Amino acid sequence: MKAIIIYCSKTGNTRKVANAIQSGLGGRADVIRLDLNNDGLLRQFCPDFKFDLADYELIFFGGWTMVMKMHPFLTAYIQRCENIKGKKVAGFATGGAIFSKQHAVDDFTALVESRGARVLDFHYVTTLLGPLLTERKLVQAKQFAQGIVKRYKEGKIYNL
Amino acid sequence: MDGLIPTFRRRERIPPIEHEQMLNSPSTVMPPPVRVILPLQDTPEDPYEIFVAVGDPVKTGQEIGTIGKGDSALSVHATVSGEVVEVGEMFHPLVQHVASVKIESDGRDEHVAPVNYKDSGISDPFAFLRKMGVPMGFQRIHAIKTFFVNITEFEFCFNSRERLILERGERVVEGLRLLAAPTGAKAVFLVEKRQKNVYEVLKSFCSVTSNVDVRLVSKPYPDTLRELIRQKVITDQENGVQSPVHQTMVINPDLLVAIHDAYYHGQPFINEFLSIVGSAVRTPQNVWIRTGTLLSDVIRYAGGNIENTRRVTIGGALMGRPQFSLEVPVIRKARGIYAAIALTFQEERKSRFYRRGPCVRCGKCVDVCPAGLVPNELADLVEHRCFEEAKNQGLFSCLECGLCYYVCPSIVPLVELIKLGKLKLKGRNSLLVFNSYRTHSY
Numbered sequence: 001m002k003a004i005i006i007y008c009s010k011t012g013n014t015r016k017v018a019n020a021i022q023s024g025l026g027g028r029a030d031v032i033r034l035d036l037n038n039d040g041l042l043r044q045f046c047p048d049f050k051f052d053l054a055d056y057e058l059i060f061f062g063g064w065t066m067v068m069k070m071h072p073f074l075t076a077y078i079q080r081c082e083n084i085k086g087k088k089v090a091g092f093a094t095g096g097a098i099f100s101k102q103h104a105v106d107d108f109t110a111l112v113e114s115r116g117a118r119v120l121d122f123h124y125v126t127t128l129l130g131p132l133l134t135e136r137k138l139v140q141a142k143q144f145a146q147g148i149v150k151r152y153k154e155g156k157i158y159n160l
Numbered sequence: 161m162d163g164l165i166p167t168f169r170r171r172e173r174i175p176p177i178e179h180e181q182m183l184n185s186p187s188t189v190m191p192p193p194v195r196v197i198l199p200l201q202d203t204p205e206d207p208y209e210i211f212v213a214v215g216d217p218v219k220t221g222q223e224i225g226t227i228g229k230g231d232s233a234l235s236v237h238a239t240v241s242g243e244v245v246e247v248g249e250m251f252h253p254l255v256q257h258v259a260s261v262k263i264e265s266d267g268r269d270e271h272v273a274p275v276n277y278k279d280s281g282i283s284d285p286f287a288f289l290r291k292m293g294v295p296m297g298f299q300r301i302h303a304i305k306t307f308f309v310n311i312t313e314f315e316f317c318f319n320s321r322e323r324l325i326l327e328r329g330e331r332v333v334e335g336l337r338l339l340a341a342p343t344g345a346k347a348v349f350l351v352e353k354r355q356k357n358v359y360e361v362l363k364s365f366c367s368v369t370s371n372v373d374v375r376l377v378s379k380p381y382p383d384t385l386r387e388l389i390r391q392k393v394i395t396d397q398e399n400g401v402q403s404p405v406h407q408t409m410v411i412n413p414d415l416l417v418a419i420h421d422a423y424y425h426g427q428p429f430i431n432e433f434l435s436i437v438g439s440a441v442r443t444p445q446n447v448w449i450r451t452g453t454l455l456s457d458v459i460r461y462a463g464g465n466i467e468n469t470r471r472v473t474i475g476g477a478l479m480g481r482p483q484f485s486l487e488v489p490v491i492r493k494a495r496g497i498y499a500a501i502a503l504t505f506q507e508e509r510k511s512r513f514y515r516r517g518p519c520v521r522c523g524k525c526v527d528v529c530p531a532g533l534v535p536n537e538l539a540d541l542v543e544h545r546c547f548e549e550a551k552n553q554g555l556f557s558c559l560e561c562g563l564c565y566y567v568c569p570s571i572v573p574l575v576e577l578i579k580l581g582k583l584k585l586k587g588r589n590s591l592l593v594f595n596s597y598r599t600h601s602y
Binding site: 038039044049069080 | 438500502503506510
């Protein structure tokens with residue numbers, strides 16, 4: 001199984017969560033950080049960066065919630081990338097408050113399903129700009145990834 | 161919302177991460193490309209001459225045509241050896257279609273025999289330089305009393321000028337001496353305060369020459385300063401006025417290297433020194449390339465992935481011209497290439513802090529404007545179609561540097577509005593007149 005993690009992070013919390021998820025996948029995943037500026041330009045060369053997801057079976061999208069929605073960088077990427085149809089997608093998000101969770105889930109699900117992919121699961125981490133991102137939450141994120149892989153191998157598909 | 165203080169989008173002039181590494185690593189030489197496109201015009205209205213036809217074999221450095229006709233002609237040379245495969249209208253990075261020559265390389269890169277100035281038998285050194293294809297303002301060069309050599313980097317993603325001074329400082333100073341000697345002109349190097357290593361190198365070279373001076377300036381000068389001077393000369397000639405500005409000229413150090421090479425080694429101007437930067441290339445670097453190389457070849461050489469490249473500009477992020485195709489050639493006078501991977505955001509998904517808002521009169525654009533204008537007022541006047549008033553407020557003094565748009569917290573498209581004002585006032589030609597990459601002499 002080939003997996004890819006695509007995330008955007010500003011203060012570094014989502015990066016920590018993405019790293020935890022990568023370790024949950026056993027380190028066998030490509031990672032793309034959408035390090036964009038406000039005009040939508042990628043800041044640094046990223047060798048793995050591509051818009052084509054044909055090679056991957058499992059895709060993790062991650063971002064931080066902005067105004068109760070997934071961040072525009074991530075949504076722009078999801079709308080732009082190719083060969084996402086029929087893929088299995090998992091999402092994770094960080095945010096200040098737990099109230100944003102359902103909004104983020106709804107937004108993410110609508111976005112991914114409009115591209116013809118299926119959402120397996122969604123993981124939300126309350127960070128409050130850092131102080132609430134404890135070690136335990138990172139472990140939970142790791143377990144989330146392990147659970148996805150387990151379910152994927154057993155052929156069970158979890159519905160939201 | 162994008163930050164701790166969610167009031168304004170904050171922007172600072174921070175050089176990109178690779179800037180320091182680029183400056184300290186040596187430049188590379190790109191091997192001759194498979195094919196080149198050599199434009200014979202700067203604008204579709206220019207006269208031109210062509211000396212080759214389809215199927216002709218050419219050698220590197222062979223004269224294939226001229227931009228302009230008669231005394232003001234500027235030669236164009238083949239930059240690879242091979243065969244002429246196409247003659248006609250082709251893509252140009254600035255204006256859509258101009259007459260060009262397409263040459264396919266045979267891979268041998270045979271040069272024509274070089275002829276330096278002493279052996280050439282041409283008495284006028286400037287006629288010789290014109291024959292060698294060095295793009296300069298030849299028409300008024302005899303009246304020049306002060307040459308300004310602009311070493312400052314306005315585009316903060318590039319540093320090819322600094323690198324050039326560090327690598328070929330001798331040739332730059334010698335080229336300047338050759339340029340200034342026939343008319344007895346003075347020459348001044350403009351160096352920014354933070355470019356300390358460049359200042360020391362230039363000082364050591366210039367201490368032996370009397371007419372050359374090095375000045376420290378606090379802020380970088382944009383390339384379009386040259387065009388501003390040229391525009392003033394043109395408008396003053398219409399009005400019959402003379403001013404000291406007419407006796408000055410701004411030139412770039414890469415041209416001085418070209419002058420040196422042409423004078424002593426008989427090399428025509430076929431090599432260009434460029435910076436290639438941006439997130440679409442693996443190794444941002446300063447590189448010598450042949451004029452007319454296609455953008456796709458340059459990006460591939462720098463380790464870029466053509467599939468992912470979404471935004472390419474000739475020139476920097478601030479003043480560069482966005483390109484519609486990667487099959488356009490690199491023209492003479494181009495400073496660098498900025499290639500980036502870009503994503504387009506959906507308008508309704510943008511936060512309102514990313515959208516255009518009303519002018520809040522913060523005055524940031526006034527602070528940064530290098531021409532001392534009030535860009536928000538000008539844009540306002542243009543938006544309300546008061547073009548004459550905008551002209552009285554100095555619309556044509558705008559350098560189109562893009563700093564006002566860059567710092568604007570409300571994301572008002574100030575430069576675009578000012579460009580529009582110029583366009584409306586002078587007709588479609590005005591943008592072409594204000595073309596800092598123009599190679600034809602004036």
